[in-house]
Amino acid sequence: MTEHQPTTERGRIRIEGFEEAVDETDRDGVDVWDDDRRSERRGRLEDVWRRFRSNRSAMVGLGVVAGLVFLTVFARPLEFSTMGYTITVQPFSLAPHDPSEMYVGPANAGPSLAHPFGTDWAGRDQFSRVLAGGRFSLSIGAIAVALALLVGIPLGAIAGYAGGWVDELVMRLVDTLYAFPFLVLAIAIVAVLGQGYWNLVAALALTGWIGYARLLRGEVLAVKEREYVTAATALGVPDRTVVFRHVVPNAIAPVIVQATLNVGTVVLSAAALGFLGLGLDPSTAEWGAMLSRGRDSLVHGHWHVTVFPGLAIFLFVMAINLVGDGLNDALDPQGETVERRRR
Amino acid sequence: MSDDELLLRVEGLEKEYTTTEGVLDRLLGNGTRVTAVDGVDLEIYEGETLGLVGESGCGKTSLARSILRLTEPTAGSAVYRDTDLTTLEGSALRELRADVQYVFQNPFESLNPRLTVGDIVGEALSVHDVVPPDERDRRVGELLETVGLRASHATRYPHEFSGGQRQRIGIARALAVEPEFVVLDEPVSALDVSVQAGILNLLEELQTEFGLSYLFIGHDLSVVEHVADRIAVMYLGEIVDRGPTEELFDGDAHPYTEALLSAIPEPDPLWEGDRIVLEGSVPSPADPPSGCRFHTRCPKLLSPAEYDLEPTTVRALLELRTGLAEADGLESLPVDPDPDPEADDVQAALRDAFDVPADLGDDAAEAVLETALETAAAGDVETARARLESAFTTPCETDRPRLEPVDSGAGGPDTHAVACHRFDDAGTETDERPDRAETTPTQQ
Numbered sequence: 001m002t003e004h005q006p007t008t009e010r011g012r013i014r015i016e017g018f019e020e021a022v023d024e025t026d027r028d029g030v031d032v033w034d035d036d037r038r039s040e041r042r043g044r045l046e047d048v049w050r051r052f053r054s055n056r057s058a059m060v061g062l063g064v065v066a067g068l069v070f071l072t073v074f075a076r077p078l079e080f081s082t083m084g085y086t087i088t089v090q091p092f093s094l095a096p097h098d099p100s101e102m103y104v105g106p107a108n109a110g111p112s113l114a115h116p117f118g119t120d121w122a123g124r125d126q127f128s129r130v131l132a133g134g135r136f137s138l139s140i141g142a143i144a145v146a147l148a149l150l151v152g153i154p155l156g157a158i159a160g161y162a163g164g165w166v167d168e169l170v171m172r173l174v175d176t177l178y179a180f181p182f183l184v185l186a187i188a189i190v191a192v193l194g195q196g197y198w199n200l201v202a203a204l205a206l207t208g209w210i211g212y213a214r215l216l217r218g219e220v221l222a223v224k225e226r227e228y229v230t231a232a233t234a235l236g237v238p239d240r241t242v243v244f245r246h247v248v249p250n251a252i253a254p255v256i257v258q259a260t261l262n263v264g265t266v267v268l269s270a271a272a273l274g275f276l277g278l279g280l281d282p283s284t285a286e287w288g289a290m291l292s293r294g295r296d297s298l299v300h301g302h303w304h305v306t307v308f309p310g311l312a313i314f315l316f317v318m319a320i321n322l323v324g325d326g327l328n329d330a331l332d333p334q335g336e337t338v339e340r341r342r343r
Numbered sequence: 344m345s346d347d348e349l350l351l352r353v354e355g356l357e358k359e360y361t362t363t364e365g366v367l368d369r370l371l372g373n374g375t376r377v378t379a380v381d382g383v384d385l386e387i388y389e390g391e392t393l394g395l396v397g398e399s400g401c402g403k404t405s406l407a408r409s410i411l412r413l414t415e416p417t418a419g420s421a422v423y424r425d426t427d428l429t430t431l432e433g434s435a436l437r438e439l440r441a442d443v444q445y446v447f448q449n450p451f452e453s454l455n456p457r458l459t460v461g462d463i464v465g466e467a468l469s470v471h472d473v474v475p476p477d478e479r480d481r482r483v484g485e486l487l488e489t490v491g492l493r494a495s496h497a498t499r500y501p502h503e504f505s506g507g508q509r510q511r512i513g514i515a516r517a518l519a520v521e522p523e524f525v526v527l528d529e530p531v532s533a534l535d536v537s538v539q540a541g542i543l544n545l546l547e548e549l550q551t552e553f554g555l556s557y558l559f560i561g562h563d564l565s566v567v568e569h570v571a572d573r574i575a576v577m578y579l580g581e582i583v584d585r586g587p588t589e590e591l592f593d594g595d596a597h598p599y600t601e602a603l604l605s606a607i608p609e610p611d612p613l614w615e616g617d618r619i620v621l622e623g624s625v626p627s628p629a630d631p632p633s634g635c636r637f638h639t640r641c642p643k644l645l646s647p648a649e650y651d652l653e654p655t656t657v658r659a660l661l662e663l664r665t666g667l668a669e670a671d672g673l674e675s676l677p678v679d680p681d682p683d684p685e686a687d688d689v690q691a692a693l694r695d696a697f698d699v700p701a702d703l704g705d706d707a708a709e710a711v712l713e714t715a716l717e718t719a720a721a722g723d724v725e726t727a728r729a730r731l732e733s734a735f736t737t738p739c740e741t742d743r744p745r746l747e748p749v750d751s752g753a754g755g756p757d758t759h760a761v762a763c764h765r766f767d768d769a770g771t772e773t774d775e776r777p778d779r780a781e782t783t784p785t786q787q
Contacts, residue, residue, distance in 0.1 A: 007611070009616075228456075230445075231513070236437035238470075241470075
């Protein structure tokens with residue numbers, strides 16, 4: 001029993017041979033995994049889609065957006081004319097009349113079977129005009145946001161990652177542009193460039209990118225401190241690859257959400273500019289321009305002229321907002337936040 | 344295990360952080376400076392493992408990241424073979440990263456969640472063109488098998504793996520570029536104890552297989568003892584003790600090292616060794632203590648040259664001075680606020696409160712202390728403190744110790760060097776060095 005006396009000597013109890021005791025592969029549970037269970041594995045995008053699908057209002061929004069896109073694409077035949085040839089991409093025509101054909105019915109007639117949305121002051125079929133007008137509104141929304149992202153994402157990412165004077169330069173420019181009310185700036189740009197579809201898109205893109213740049217820069221500032229970014233640097237990955245392979249994909253989620261929501265805002269702004277007479281040509285079947293023209297008819301009691309394009313704008317913007325909210329929840333779900341907290 | 348071939352020599356490396364933010368602060372020069380790494384010298388030899396230990400916030404990671412230029416060092420040099428890492432720029436630096444690699448502390452943070460394991464490991468291969476593009480997938484599979492995973496795991500995402508497995512992926516990524524020198528930044532401290540041993544053994548196997556040199560950062564001395572050939576102990580941005588593992592564990596070491604060693608848990612329920620409990624917390628690196636940086640917590644302070652005092656007495660006198668310095672008056676000192684104090688009682692209470700022995704064991708010193716305590720009891724705390732300071736300032740407070748070899752072996756990897764005045768040849772070290780047995784009875 002002498003060896004059980006109290007001692008001040010260390011190491012009387014030793015754990016011998018623990019190298020052998022550790023079966024490394026089993027410890028980590030590698031072998032427990034069966035490669036056949038692959039079907040259960042989900043990529044991150046599938047995860048996002050699954051969470052998005054479980055959100056009912058978002059799915060309704062998505063359905064409405066999809067329906068509107070379908071209607072506008074198939075409203076009129078799509079044709080491209082080059083060098084005398086006409087290539088018809090899409091031959092179907094859901095709209096019963098040519099939206100710009102005048103006097104297909106009596107002027108300012110209320111809704112009827114022949115003209116479900118009635119006719120406007122020039123006797124044009126409102127139903128056809130609303131359907132075809134979606135082409136302008138929706139494409140302006142999509143293209144302007146896409147262009148704004150194309151400018152905002154690189155600038156925001158580079159400003160956030162590089163820091164220093166590059167950051168100062170980009171962010172002060174953003175601050176300067178933010179100092180103008182959005183619509184006033186857009187009006188100024190349209191006033192300088194003149195009216196027209198692409199000028200309108202340019203005005204909306206030029207005022208839209210600042211939001212994405214600022215949002216992404218903030219996210220990048222947080223993401224670039226993460227260890228996997230340092231790890232990429234430690235591997236000798238060039239900065240450009242680090243930014244666009246490691247930093248941006250991990251910082252982009254809020255920007256995607258913001259961009260989706262902004263499609264609605266941009267459609268509204270396009271309509272607002274159209275209403276102010278700064279959008280497309282007043283005779284074009286664009287929702288905003290139709291509202292603007294309808295003002296005169298409204299005072300004469302012809303409610304249907306403004307109600308239907310207004311409803312179309314309302315429906316699309318609301319649907320896009322539902323999709324954006326759903327995307328927000330799906331991209332940053334509780335699960336991921338909890339996971340991050342656990343780290 | 345260590346050959347005598349020098350791989351990496353770090354000299355006078357400094358890393359200073361400033362709290363300035365924005366243009367205005369920079370222009371006005373506002374903000375405090377924090378010296379995280381303060382003039383560190385290190386050598387790493389081929390094939391060895393150098394353990395770097397120290398408590399949280401002492402600058403271990405800052406040091407390692409400064410060596411590899413993951414943060415920019417403020418001063419000093421780190422010469423890897425014949426290349427000074429601190430002066431490399433751009434592509435030259437990126438190319439060198441194929442030779443020096445880094446394994447991160449937190450395997451949950453160090454893998455990009457959006458890339459598959461194959462992409463993560465394969466990125467290293469493609470950046471340095473280690474293998475031709477069509478062989479990358481095969482090589483990734485091989486690497487995963489080397490670290491104990493399966494080749495088929497390449498298509499999975501990091502979130503599908505456990506902590507230990509992720510750390511293996513991190514190791515595979517570091518190995519992909521076929522490095523010579525790997526910094527292991529607390530590679531196991533984020534892991535479950537049961538997984539730690541597996542990772543440590545893997546690292547050891549890889550070292551033998553590929554002839555790697557490691558800088559192993561850790562705060563768990565029992566882990567570092569297991570893997571390291573040599574150990575460097577860091578305190579507040581400085582290396583205070585450096586030498587072969589056995590010598591640090593068995594020989595005379597820096598008081599801080601001794602305290603760390605005594606804190607290693609012992610599984611023997613009947614073990615009665617003394618734990619050296621350090622008082623107070625680590626001082627802020629923004630305002631490091633004068634002299635020896637460890638003097639505010641050191642249990643083995645040197646006696647002031649004029650007297651012959653025990654280390655515990657010197658410690659107590661230092662505490663008393665700190666207490667007096669922080670006090671606004673007699674009332675705020677931890678003594679009974681007696682309305683009509685008998686002078687003697689207050690003095691005794693003061694001694695009691697700061698563990699100053701009733702007799703210092705040195706008449707001259709005792710006389711000075713009594714005068715000072717009388718002054719304090721009379722209410723003049725500041726004068727008392729000044730009197731004590733002029734009398735009892737230890738060399739540890741005023742002179743900064745340098746890292747000096749303590750044994751005959753000058754130079755080479757086997758030198759044991761300590762930065763402590765107790766080991767100064769110039770000092771009164773022969774009679775002042777307390778018998779190690781006093782505080783660590785293990786040596787008896």
